[in-house]
Amino acid sequence: MSGPSLMDSLFQRSLEDIIKGLRQQLIGEQAFISKALEEIRKEIKSTDLSTKSTALLKLSYLSNLHFHDLSFAAFHSLEVLSSPRFSHKKIAYHAISLSFHDSTPVLLLITNHLRKDLNSTNEFEVSLSLQCLSRIANVDLARDLTPEVFALLSSNKLYLRKRAVAVVLRVFEKYPDSVRVCFKRLVENLENSDPQILSAVVGVFSELACKDPRSYLPLAPEFYKILVDSKNNWISIKVLKIFSKLAPLERRLAKRVVEPICDLLRNTGAKSLLFECIRTVVTSLSEYESAVRLAVGKVREFLVDEDPNLKYLGLQALRIVAEKHLWAVSENKEVIIKSLSDADPNIKIESLRLVMAMVSEHNVSEISRVLVNYALKSDPVFCNEILGSILSTCSRNLYEIIVDFDWYVSLLGEMSRIPHCQTGEEIENQLIDIGLRVKDVRPELVRVARDLLIDPALLGNSFLHSVLSAAAWASGEYVEFSRNPLELMEALLQPRTSLLPSSIRTVYIQSAFKVLVFCLHTCFVRGGSIVPSASLNNLPAGVSASVSYESFDEFSVENGADASVVHGQTCASAPITKESIVNLLNLVELALGPLLGSYDVEVQERARNLLGFVDLTKPEVLNSAVQEKDDSEGKGVETSKIIKLMHDAFSKELGPVSLSAQGKVSLPDGLELKENLGDLEMICGDLEPPSSNAFSFGSSYEQKDGLSFSNLQIKEDSEQTNESTSLLAEHRKRHGLYYLPSGKSELVSNDYPPANDPTLQGDIDDNADNLVKITAESLVPKRKSNHGKPRPVVVKLDEVDEKHVAMKKPESRDDSLSGAVRDVLFGCEDAPPTLSQSNLSNKLSSKRKGKEKQHTDPHAESKENVIDDGNSSLRRKDHSHGKERRHRSPRKKNAEERKETNQKEKEKSRRHHGRHKSRQRAEEPLKVSAQTPVIPDFLL
């Protein structure tokens, strides 16, 4: 316009200049951009709209592809928007859709621009503003522009009409009351013959039905017609999406659509439509066996297709089927298993999930074996995926599918040795959990733990530390099952344990303590012979002896300084002699001595505890070793007492405790729990003996030991046992998870034969690796029929192991939308009954009418005016709708009411159907095609 701005525009750089410039900058891109932004900031203030719009376009570009802030130009974009030129408008709309959001301050200034353009005669201008509205509409915009969108819904320009349909989705979502205005026109468009319009409308309904399918049941006849008539794949896909939501809600509807969908399945050539049919059948029509068979047949075609996409989708579909029809999976197991080694990670993971779906108690060991072999061969990511899914499948429902726990425990040990294994923590949890829950598996658990502990190489792998912690704990806790406690002791004290984090080291030391006490007890109190209870297996003693030789050699190589101990150990599997005990005590002193200066308080304290105990017992042991037992009665008795005390303390059985156990303890009279005891703690702090668990940071089982130990350490006299047990009991309360209340311990009975019965299942094929054959067994419906041995008891606690299912209520925002939709749809549906009913309530309603008008906001009224264009049926609908509202008014309570309804969804739907039934009965002579229970709506 004026001179300077003309100059500006003459020398202004265009978007293309910017792009070219950017492409030439190899390194100084940021500098170039900030220079360009500087220019833009100047240009955008120009009064010349061309200059301004070019600047805005450049800015949009930089914002969209180089992520520079565009929000400062919000007002400028509105200025450009007011330009009469189409190209300016287009640039402005583009910038607005990129940058505006609900909290943009100038958002409301756009309303009039949008309204003007929505009413424009140029369809592309209208389209621009619809496009923009679909992106930025908020409550206010949606409300204010509803009339314009409503008008466009029946525009005779198809280009605009389909856009208006798409925009309606956002308008509904933001301003649910617009449903009352626009819904009817939207539904009318369902009968449009133009496939583009139809596609848009059906698309919108499929989105709506996703959120709240029940509201759209009354439209089922329309959708059905489209399903049967449509020749357009896009439309068919969307209609199928709708039916997959509606069919589960209404059995008769499902019955109705099953045939047409099967026809589509058989006849369509388009893979996308075919897949959608399959998905619909397997998700929503899975009780129709023949349809499922047909769908699974098509899935098989997908699975053998060369296109990895089809293969992947086929596997996905199978996973949906697997929930209800496991046969479908096993029919395709060859392909699935082959896919485990596919190049595509998606396909591998899908097939893994399917393989896991086939797992049952009959084949779990074989499948796991094969999968572990796969894990050994595959890349780290997939390896851990495999291990994770084995762990989660096997532990499902308290190890429901595990019969042979000995096998499972050794599998866990094996899995932890797989090079890429990163599932250590889960293995740790399961090892401890199984140890606590399954009594019969403990000997095997100790064996597995020992194998892990004596391998010095494992200590260097930080992923394994948590597994080792579990192994150390198990070996200490269940040391009585150990074939060779002395060997365990060495493993627990080996020098490489310095590689462990201190929290795990404490577990090691504590376990060493338990083992030591056990050895002493066996030697002095029980008279020197180890009789590992439960199961001193019939394995030849030489086996374990030779193993211990090996392990010991490794140990002595590393610990060459202490060669004298070696001799004590050569007779490892022999009864524990006094000599070996002496060596053991020396070993403890040697290994733990340095730890007395450890910086970690926990490690230091535990080492001190153990060494204190050694100091206490060593003189006696030496004494008795020299005097050869004959006159050891006098002093030996004293030692024995201590040892016995310690042994008793450690041999208390641990068991799982229900999470809610604490809650079951009735509150004693006069006990105030709610009062703040903080002050009291300060006063009493000095009185209480400093128990070790004040420092502990390990898991709770360590704490138990620490506490009981330190108490015993303080009060070593045997008469104090009562107190220590009471402390124990108190502690149990605090760390409930790992305990079983003593009242419940009778759940674990010893009547069951040991789990490690050597007789294996005879019926298992030799070629265990043939997964295909294995999985065939999963189909056989036998259940616990012919196991070689019974499943050991797994301690269960009803409350803990129940799944706490948190029911979530649907969100209230959707409620308002679906509420509006229901009001519209059901309002009209209810019209005939209410009309007849109205005689009864006529007076009432006419009285209320005045009030009702006041309640409705002025806006809704204005919209009613819009609709009141002489369409009588519509008016009647509105009328009845008003009544509907009156039934439930005031409307704002609807949301609450709907929550209730949701809770009683079933009840409601029953009522609902009841109503349909009665209606159907009434109309049966009239309606020839009462195809579905739902009422065909607006045509009434």
Next chain:
Amino acid sequence: MIKAVMVINTQGKPRLAKFFEYLPLEKQQELIRNVFGVLCSRPENVSNFVEAESIFGPDSRLVYKHFATLYVIFVFDSSENELAMLDLIQVLVETLDRCFKNVCELDIVFNYSKIHTILDDIICGGQVLETRSTEIMRAVEEISKLEAAPNAITLIPKSSSGWLSR
């Protein structure tokens, strides 16, 4: 609905980014970077789907196609069909090909506005509205004509007469 359409080149530079819900710029950048991170590590000749829920949140799927130096990516939710989305990528690319005669990355780089016009014609508010290349071309051409016209048709009414006389 469709959540986002992106075109990223094989160096990770975004060439087109369209999100159908508002997202802060930093978030957009992060998403694009994450998507590229996943795509560039995928081998050739594998399926065109990528697990997207870790990037885009629950109920999101991603399909992509690799053309020469470009990845074309669609992100959508469970109300779209995966294979149909792959078809739609094809539609988009075919349309671009018609529009630019053997489309290449440079065309997309230099025709920022036009690409957006085309995309807007196919998708509106996350809904697929047009899948026929010819129709898209027709609309795009008309829009270009309108843009090129010095005075829009709507100028003729009275308010703009002052403008015209100048």
